[in-house]
Amino acid sequence: MEKLSVNDKEYNIIKLLGKGKGGYSYLATDGYHEYVLKQIHHEPCSYYQFGNKIEAESTDYKRLKSTGIRMPQLLCIDEKEERILKEYIDGPTIYDLVLLDQMQERYIEQVKEMCSLLYLNRLNIDYFPTNFVVKDNLIYYIDYECNNYMEEWNFENWGIKYWSKTAEFLEYVNNQK
Template identity: 35%
Template sequence: MLVNERDYKVVRRLPEGKAGSSWVVTDGERNYVLKEFDSELGSPAELTRAQKLGSQRLRAAGIRVPALVDVDYARNRILREYIDGENAFALVLCRSVGDDIVLQLYDMSQRAESAGCNLDYFPTNFVLAKGQLWYVNYDANPFMEEWSLDNWGIQYWRQSPELELYLREYGAEFTGYETGHSTGVQETPAGC
């Protein structure tokens, strides 16, 4: 797959996201995540620009996000650092979200709110690597109290009625769980 005329080999496809498709790719030395925007959420060109701006805004706020490596505006693709770790949604399903993870999540939330934005707090957007929680998405929407961690996101980080309802409604669609930047899960991930 090309990013600004540099060719990357696909290692594996990641489950479909809301805004497009993602793959783990390699240049032969390192792995990356390549995301291509093809969404009904907005024009692919606008989404590509928003991801670059989101990356800059989140880094400036001190939120741990993968480095943005390259942006290909002609193909509506971004290339970012691959964070090798455990997807947080698998940890939620295994009831393995400890206080240290929750504290890191709240620290990110406070930093985002101070920067005037919300993260997408759904756990599939987070990876735990070497004890550190990473936000592996560049979505940084304008802050709205109703979409804050306390009012929306935290309900999906614990066994809650909202999580149970979500799994009943969408669980069958979440298959192919992978570590790293996956957005898909099985109802009972391996290792639980």
């Protein structure tokens, strides 16, 4: 079993949860609890410009935490290894629910409640449905990426296009094969 350390504490990697613009997220355990261990990567991304990714994780977490949206707790940062450890929230993603025709209107209502908190703080998040997990009928934003508010990237103008089986969603699915 592969092991990765965060601040000199080892974690067993259970599986890859996903790859994002900024890193690889793994389900990891210390033998007692499960966590998300994110390893920052420096692979090119044609549509997004990055600064210091590990610093951005910390800054964005603090910005989002202050809004009151539901999200996993940031447990620690290992700047040297460019890794973060955060709370694991077990459940299906909105993406999975859309694929399985199990999407519910209450999740749209909840993301709109999140939007009201975010917009008050002049923030947008990455509304792509892989960034939201449902646990006990509540949605959690499991990424920490946030940006200054721009209308073209808000939920109503961009995110909503991927929260049902729209042409945009189906095109994305087909490009993953």
